[in-house]
Amino acid sequence: xxxxxxxxNDHIPYIHKLSVYREHGGYSVLEKTLKTMTPDAVxxxxxxxxxxxxxxxxxxxxxKWSFLAKPEGVARYLVCNADExxxxxxxxxxxxxxxxxxxxxxxxxxxxxxGANTSYIxxxxxxxxxxxxxxxxxxxxxxxxxxxxxxxxxGYNLDLHVQIGAGxxxxxxxxxxxxxxxxxxxxxxxKPPFPAIEGLYGCPTVVNNVETIMAVxxxxxxxxxxxxxxxxxxxxxxxxxxxxxxxxxxGVYEIEMGITVEDFIYSQEYCGGIxxxxxxxxxxxxxxxxxxxxxxxxxxxxxxxxxxxxxxSLGEGGFISGTMMGSGGFIVMDEDTSIVKNLYTFARxxxxxxxxxxxxCREGTxxxxxxxxxxxxxxxxxxxxxxxxxxxxxIEGKTICPxxxxxxxxxxxxxxxxxxxxxxxxxxxxxxKDIKHYYRLQN
Amino acid sequence: xxxxxxxxxKIEVPEGTSILQAARMIGGDIVPPxxxxxxxxxxxxGYCRTCIVKVEQGSAKDPRPIPKPVASCRTTVxxxxxxxxxxxxxxLEARAGVVEFLLLNHPLxxxxxxxxxxxxxxxLSYENGKSETRYEFPRREFDPIxxxxxxxxxxxxxxxxxRCVKVAxxxxxxxxxxxxxRGEAAEISTYIEQAIDNDFxxxxxxxxxxxxxxDKTFRFKSRVWYTKPLDAHRDCKKCSGKVxxxxxxxxxxxxxxxxxxxxxxxKNEAGNADWICNECRFDKxxxxxxxxxxxxxxxxxxxxxANHYEGLKxxxxxxxxxxxxxxxxxxxxxxxxxxxxxxK
Ligand SMILES: Cc1cc2nc3c(=O)[nH]c(=O)nc-3n(C[C@H](O)[C@H](O)[C@H](O)COP(=O)(O)O)c2cc1C
Ligand code: SF4
Ligand code: FES
Numbered sequence: 001x002x003x004x005x006x007x008x009n010d011h012i013p014y015i016h017k018l019s020v021y022r023e024h025g026g027y028s029v030l031e032k033t034l035k036t037m038t039p040d041a042v043x044x045x046x047x048x049x050x051x052x053x054x055x056x057x058x059x060x061x062x063x064k065w066s067f068l069a070k071p072e073g074v075a076r077y078l079v080c081n082a083d084e085x086x087x088x089x090x091x092x093x094x095x096x097x098x099x100x101x102x103x104x105x106x107x108x109x110x111x112x113x114x115g116a117n118t119s120y121i122x123x124x125x126x127x128x129x130x131x132x133x134x135x136x137x138x139x140x141x142x143x144x145x146x147x148x149x150x151x152x153x154x155g156y157n158l159d160l161h162v163q164i165g166a167g168x169x170x171x172x173x174x175x176x177x178x179x180x181x182x183x184x185x186x187x188x189x190x191k192p193p194f195p196a197i198e199g200l201y202g203c204p205t206v207v208n209n210v211e212t213i214m215a216v217x218x219x220x221x222x223x224x225x226x227x228x229x230x231x232x233x234x235x236x237x238x239x240x241x242x243x244x245x246x247x248x249x250x251g252v253y254e255i256e257m258g259i260t261v262e263d264f265i266y267s268q269e270y271c272g273g274i275x276x277x278x279x280x281x282x283x284x285x286x287x288x289x290x291x292x293x294x295x296x297x298x299x300x301x302x303x304x305x306x307x308x309x310x311x312x313s314l315g316e317g318g319f320i321s322g323t324m325m326g327s328g329g330f331i332v333m334d335e336d337t338s339i340v341k342n343l344y345t346f347a348r349x350x351x352x353x354x355x356x357x358x359x360x361c362r363e364g365t366x367x368x369x370x371x372x373x374x375x376x377x378x379x380x381x382x383x384x385x386x387x388x389x390x391x392x393x394x395i396e397g398k399t400i401c402p403x404x405x406x407x408x409x410x411x412x413x414x415x416x417x418x419x420x421x422x423x424x425x426x427x428x429x430x431x432x433k434d435i436k437h438y439y440r441l442q443n
Numbered sequence: 444x445x446x447x448x449x450x451x452x453k454i455e456v457p458e459g460t461s462i463l464q465a466a467r468m469i470g471g472d473i474v475p476p477x478x479x480x481x482x483x484x485x486x487x488x489g490y491c492r493t494c495i496v497k498v499e500q501g502s503a504k505d506p507r508p509i510p511k512p513v514a515s516c517r518t519t520v521x522x523x524x525x526x527x528x529x530x531x532x533x534x535l536e537a538r539a540g541v542v543e544f545l546l547l548n549h550p551l552x553x554x555x556x557x558x559x560x561x562x563x564x565x566x567l568s569y570e571n572g573k574s575e576t577r578y579e580f581p582r583r584e585f586d587p588i589x590x591x592x593x594x595x596x597x598x599x600x601x602x603x604x605x606r607c608v609k610v611a612x613x614x615x616x617x618x619x620x621x622x623x624x625r626g627e628a629a630e631i632s633t634y635i636e637q638a639i640d641n642d643f644x645x646x647x648x649x650x651x652x653x654x655x656x657x658d659k660t661f662r663f664k665s666r667v668w669y670t671k672p673l674d675a676h677r678d679c680k681k682c683s684g685k686v687x688x689x690x691x692x693x694x695x696x697x698x699x700x701x702x703x704x705x706x707x708x709x710k711n712e713a714g715n716a717d718w719i720c721n722e723c724r725f726d727k728x729x730x731x732x733x734x735x736x737x738x739x740x741x742x743x744x745x746x747x748x749a750n751h752y753e754g755l756k757x758x759x760x761x762x763x764x765x766x767x768x769x770x771x772x773x774x775x776x777x778x779x780x781x782x783x784x785x786x787k
Binding site: 168170185190351352353354355356357358359360362363364365366367370387393394397398399400 | 488489490491492493495510511512514517537540541543544545547548577578580602603605621622624625626627628629
């Protein structure tokens, strides 16, 4: 069994209840932290741990915390990004559903480190039932003196609010999230200024993913140095992977970073191999926005080394032959999967979720969707494939927020690695119609 | 004060100046085009991406290039920054992409659009676009709506620059005008189709870079290029009273604010825009209401000064030829006055 940090108590019934959580050592790390450490010391431990943001970008958390501006007399905020909407990613839901108190414990410790006295959990609208669970847990914590004034008798005060969004992917982008939290239209802000300087209500703010915040608890329990020993190199610690697609055991897994991709896909402990013993065709390793890789490149890097589940190894080869860890949404596709059809689904999503502020994303995402749809319907031309390539290149890097890139990368990667499949749709539309899944209108 | 180099021209500018403002201080064809930025509207800019430039060197301290193109209107210059606009073929190509996106769903109904002849999107497409479209799908459509009895909104033509939203927010009180819906379906609207009832609402017409917001009192009366602009003023209690009258024969067909060479409402000595009130704009259409200051010099707009484009095309062709002849990264020595718009 691999090392479990966040899911170590996953097997315990009713662990979402405060009493059960405390019986199993819950909030003891927090108590020790508040009573024996200074806020700066907590930041220092997180820095030493090598923890990197689990929301997608993998930015070192300790460093991010140390950028937080600390002007005299101005409030600071910690905001937990629980908007989880990247297709293929569902680990935050699992974590919050089953371990709400671990999130609260992490929120209090992190807020203490940052000097925040008000913090928010911003959760996507579709997770309303998870929000209920969180709200109940928050209420329990207030009652037990773990939230509010004078937490656990230490003199530290924190108010924690759970705020439900209206269900927009773009509100996961941290500045759109802050706009939405302020009650405005969820449009990403133009940066700079960054949230660390001007965030929520114009005050210095840190936005972190659910998993990132939870990981603070084991870091403080073990010490930063010990945590850094788990995992591999700069990919310290464990990572939650949402595994879906054509595998025998879809679900949420906590892995120690450094295991091989092959092991993750084929071992019984994790995905358990491809369904029906079919062959692996491709994997989207980090949520829908990261480049798709064909089987040979996801299992081995371009130089023939086994690919590992780490930020570095997944990224090896850049976008030519590599991909990204992203948010850990691991989507496995077997040999019968249509890459074009899958791409169409992704393209529809990004088109639908564009906020519409900047022209390349507002106009380009819809255009790409239409062209892919046309190819899928057997009406495409070879020029359409080149046109798609050109459109994605004109979106990438020219937008306000990374949603533009998130929309462009999957298109680029699908054409880069599976161009022949696009060509087949274009040149042999009739042959495609015979294969059920190849033809959108028949299933 | 920071020194920035834009298209091989050095200029020293005050701390906090944006790349775009620095380029405007230099002037001429190296100035990036803008569709959403408006210097007298706070937080404007950053949306349309037409003003993108390539930053070859971030600053003297950190000379690394910025990996992605930046919006020049929202990027502050650093000392030692090196920027390329029209001397980077790559940048021109990226901008052509943005222009294509802006035109993608645009109805191209210039023949029946009151803005034709003074439209920034027309200018932009002539200067930076391609002559054909690669878009073959039906365009997005909205019905035109009335915003009050004086203003018409053609959402089909809108490029979502957010300028009118900022006018409503910053210049009129009790804002009920904003953006609803998302992505491609986003549209400018007023709260439950409420008319904007405010003395300064007419300014949304002047800031609109395209024909999305037009003056109903001028609607279909004439083409802009058949009218003759004169600068005039009157004693007005609500606004500066400084306007531009658009004559046809003896008749004043339209009143607008005065605009500068960037198409923005002119600023007074204090640096504030001379917005005009609805009374001056809509109700004072007699020559006797006004004191004439003199004729207006029009120097830039599409149909009105067509020669401008010919000159610009030649300069760009020359630049590209020179760039092509030399390995990337070597400075292009432009002859003296090569970038002077008057030197055609
Ligand atoms: C379009 C878009 C959607 C995003 N959605 C999420 C999300 O649902 N959850 C999340 O944690 N981060 C999301 N992010 C990343 C956040 O902007 C931000 O980087 C992250 O919350 C930082 O937390 P971390 O440092 O703990 O990873 C999104 C980013 C973009 C551009
Ligand atoms: S890239 Fe897309 S989602 Fe992001 S700000 Fe621009 S239009 Fe909005
Ligand atoms: S003018 Fe700079 S982005 Fe629109």
